[in-house]
Amino acid sequence: MKQNLHISAAFDQPEFLQNLVERLAYRRYEIGFGNQEMPPGFKALETSSTETYVSGTMAIDFPADTETTEERINMPFITCFLFTCIKGKTDPYQLIWSSSLS
Numbered sequence: 001m002k003q004n005l006h007i008s009a010a011f012d013q014p015e016f017l018q019n020l021v022e023r024l025a026y027r028r029y030e031i032g033f034g035n036q037e038m039p040p041g042f043k044a045l046e047t048s049s050t051e052t053y054v055s056g057t058m059a060i061d062f063p064a065d066t067e068t069t070e071e072r073i074n075m076p077f078i079t080c081f082l083f084t085c086i087k088g089k090t091d092p093y094q095l096i097w098s099s100s101l102s
Contacts, residue, residue, distance in 0.1 A: 006061040009077075011054060024050050025085045025093040046087040051101070054081050 011017055025048075036044040055078045064071045080101040085093040 003063050007058065008061075009056055009058045011056040013055075017052070017054060020050065020052055021083050021095060021098075024048055024083055025095055043088055046093075047084060048087070048093060049082060049084040051080060051082050054079060 038044050055076070058075045058077050060073045060075070061070050062073075063069075082097075082099050082101055083095065084097040085095050087093040
């Protein structure tokens, strides 16, 4: 018998995390890699990354013994995330990658 699980996560301070990623994406200085000459078909990119700890609660909802009720497990977490932005020669920085490092 298949059982469906519903897994969700809630960050403790989402505004702080959003602010951190926006500052990463809108930094004001460039090293100059985006202006380098590249072979045909390739594009030079500036990169910007930051590593930060994030905390929150992960919730797992699953069916209980009866068909009409569900049980929930709430599990607090603290994990490290890596956020990376890229920027082309004339493009703005864009968030392209985020990954939990745990």
